[in-house]
Amino acid sequence: MSVDPNLYSPFPGLQLPKLKSYSKNSKALNVKEVDDLFHDLKLSKHAWRVVDNLEICRSYSPSDYLSGLEFVQYLAVAAEHCDHHPEIHFSYRQIEIRWHTHFVKGLHFNDLVMAKYSDELFAALSEGSST
Numbered sequence: 001m002s003v004d005p006n007l008y009s010p011f012p013g014l015q016l017p018k019l020k021s022y023s024k025n026s027k028a029l030n031v032k033e034v035d036d037l038f039h040d041l042k043l044s045k046h047a048w049r050v051v052d053n054l055e056i057c058r059s060y061s062p063s064d065y066l067s068g069l070e071f072v073q074y075l076a077v078a079a080e081h082c083d084h085h086p087e088i089h090f091s092y093r094q095i096e097i098r099w100h101t102h103f104v105k106g107l108h109f110n111d112l113v114m115a116k117y118s119d120e121l122f123a124a125l126s127e128g129s130s131t
Contacts, residue, residue, distance in 0.1 A: 011124040017113040019082055028053070028106025037112045048115055053107060055100035056115055060122050061093055068095050071125050075118060084110050086118075 029037070031053055038045055048058045062068035072090050075097070079085045087098040097118055099111035 011128065014120060014124050016078055016082060017117045019084055019110040019113060020108075022101075022103050022108075026104050026108065028101070028104040029108060034107055034112070037109065041112055041116045043112060043116055043119070047119070050107075054105075055098050056107065056111060057096060057098040058115070058118070060095045060097070062095065062122075063093075063126070065092055067125065068093060071095065071122055074121055074125070078117065078121070079114070082110075082114065084114055086114065 034050060034053060037043075038048070048056045050056050060068070060071065062071060068090065072088055072095060075086070076088070084101075087096075087100075089096040089098075097115075099115050099118075100106065101108035101111055
């Protein structure tokens with residue numbers, strides 16, 4: 001699928017993350033590697049929950065339904081472009097995002113990088129809607 005870059009990068013400076021390729025030797029991150037990446041990427045351990053070292057999840061509370069839908073749409077297009085897809089649970093003013101990698105049966109570098117992108121996208125959309 002060819003996608004217009006403006007569909008997944010709606011704000012100047014918001015770039016899609018660089019993901020790592022998988023190989024047959026790719027393994028899930030261990031607890032220390034996950035902690036190190038949380039630190040390196042400045043991901044909030046209060047916002048993101050690590051579940052059994054198999055996935056990370058976070059809830060977002062948009063200001064209204066359409067703002068939430070806009071976030072989900074941009075995130076879905078970015079995920080498609082990156083070929084790395086989250087589980088998304090969407091309701092009126094609550095969105096839950098879960099990142100994990102089936103291929104390694106756990107967490108991979110790409111999950112945390114996409115989590116960071118999710119936070120940046122939500123922040124950019126939230127700031128954009130208040131102007």
